[in-house]
Amino acid sequence: NDWACTRDNVTGLIWEVKTDDGGLRDKDWGYSWYNPDAATNGGSAGSADYANNCFNTARCDTDKYVADVNSQGLCGASDWRLPNRFELESLTTNDRYYPNPTIDTAFFPNTPSSWFWSSSPYAYGANYAWHVDFSNGVVNDDPKDNGIYVRLVRGGQ
DSSP states (O other), X not given: XXXXXXXXXXXXXXXXXXXXXXXXXXXXXOBBOBOOOTTTSTTOOBOSOOTXXXXXXXXXXXXXXXXXXXXXXXXXOSOOBOOOHHHHHTTOOTTOOTTSOSSOTTTSOSOOSSEEEEEXXXXXXXXXXXXXXXXXXXXXXXXXXXXXXXXXXXXXX
């Protein structure tokens, strides 16, 4: 009845399942988009902190979150990453709509009907990255310094 990861049998990807316990992986935490790797960040690293709205308030950004989850060894793994926009979009479903999240909540409980960061920078603006809106399944861009939810993945790429 309680699990921390879900495997997609179609793509082979393994996904983080959010919690509702106030801990590191809680569904309520928001993160700014941050990637210090110039080869993959689209020309801007983003913002290394978002208003201290996360479990580890020392730094609330996607890079730090990935590092924290990997250091804990979620589901016995330390290769968790931010999904690209296509991987994240693959979780959306057309049979649900707002106010319910557009994701199968039987496998992804505690998912807010809101935006989730992808690892994909936005090509038309260095200070933007792609997100998936789980209130309607739409993929859109947003400034990297905005606080948005995160769901990690492993495998693929």
